[in-house]
Amino acid sequence: MRVMNSSTAELIPEFGILSGRWAQYGGLGDLPFGAMWCVVPPGGRADTDQHAERELVVVVQGSADIEAGGGTQTVRAGQAALLDADEAHVLANSSAGEPLVTLSLYWLPAGQEEPAAGVGAGTGQADAG
């Protein structure tokens, strides 16, 4: 058993928030998805993200406001949001005091190539408006 901890992970500023990509962990073996912790401070808001991978955003602390498909849904700890391939989305934390932490998993739809370096690594292709 191997335990990964968002509160001790190496986080880097990336697309407007802090991300802790699981590539930092050695020895995890072959996973069928890419994974990263996302940490959004109170009042924080990520850049618009859009990518070929499907994405599962698992909220593990706090509450996320996720903008996608022309609307916004609040996704709390104990909930998860599944985004389609190429679905533009914004991750925001409207809390006044509590950080938002998610575990985002991403993978290319079946039949496509293996995941590239990771979600959000490109230009962002911001087009949520």
Added chain:
Amino acid sequence: MRVMNSSTAELIPEFGILSGRWAQYGGLGDLPFGAMWCVVPPGGRADTDQHAERELVVVVQGSADIEAGGGTQTVRAGQAALLDADEAHVLANSSAGEPLVTLSLYWLPAGQEEPAAGVGAGTGQADAG
């Protein structure tokens, strides 16, 4: 975007705890893993589980005591535990008052067949010592 919520999911008693398998959600498309919510009441403890799939246990509420490999690790909300294929494990909640909720993802290692009906669906092969 599709939101799945552990607090409104259909839960069934299974291997000593409550599980909410994501098979209950229609229209999720092809996922590279099986998924289920696991809910363990305060003081609860699952049966020993062991299966060919690797498993990622993401703690989304409360704190888990996971027994595996001859030891026990406490895994809190904001942390995740990766179990190897065929690694016997027990999920327990030693809290006096707070429920434990996890999202467990599971998949067969690369090169093996597609996941069967699900983790823990069999006899359990209890052998954790």
